[in-house]
Amino acid sequence: NAPAMLGLADAKVMVQKGKQGDVIEPAFNHGIKLVSMGFLIDPDQPVIWRGPMLNGIIRQFLYQVEWGELDYLIVDMPPGTGDAQLTLAQAVPMAGAVIVTTPQNVALLDSRRGLKMFEQMGVPVLGIIENMSYFIPPDLPDRQYDLFGSGGGEKTSKELGIPLLGCIPLEISLRQGGDQGLPIAVGNPESASAKALIAIASEIAAKVSIAALST
Known part of the structure; x- marks a missing residue:
């Protein structure tokens, strides 16, 4: 939902070749850079990921995005105490x-x-x-x-x-x-x-x- 709330519902993130593999260019609006699963899947497609797949996408968003210089990096987490929270705490x-x-x-x-x-x-x-x-x-x-x-x-x-x-x-x-x-x-x-x-x-x-x- 974050892309829609920031006026980026129709935005597309660009993937470019970098020295160490693919690099994602974040979308940008209202002074905020954003990457989201909303850019990578169809609007009606559920995200049913656990374990290694979820671990991989979180690390990709952390380390394969061309964030540039940031004031803050904010990660909006799902409710609960599941794999996403554990992976993030261990990754960075x-x-x-x-x-x-x-x-x-x-x-x-x-x-x-x-x-x-x-x-x-x-x-x-x-x-x-x-x-x-x-x-x-x-x-x-x-x-x-x-x-x-x-x-x-x-x-x-x-x-x-x-x-x-x-x-x-x-x-x-x-x-x-x-x-x-x-x-x-x-x-x-x-x-x-x-x-x-x-x-x-x-x-x-x-x-x-x-x-x-x-x-």
Whole structure:
């Protein structure tokens, strides 16, 4: 889904011959370079990969992409504690992991497992983000509705001693931006969700910088 959300649904990644084999040129939009399985398979094709195949594609995205100079390399992982997370942790040193959850208890249980997995592998957990924290109706912007409960991210943060990086509200403009390939921080930077995302990004950047200085 990342290509569509960045306005790159019709983009094609280029594969060129390099000195050490094929090199992938990432797509680019909104100041972000991107490679995704969405560029390599048909839209309706499921990705049913495990073990060696998944290991191979993750390493290819890490080492066979012409990333150039980057500020940050962010890997969006599927939920859970499966092969993808294990492969990534073993393939490259990570500055840290960010756990994304929603307020309800079922989602928080999965988030706890993911957090514990990264801790066991020696990957610093930078914090928790609570997504879809509440709904803001467009006709009543001063109101908020806790569709999925409330306070779950904060409670988990306190129980596990992990910072709560922020809470992202659910807004129609956020969904519309994703469908249109226009990130909310670009299309509507004054919205509540954009401000939350920008603040969270700044917090993560600060934590990564501090970690880099201490190594």
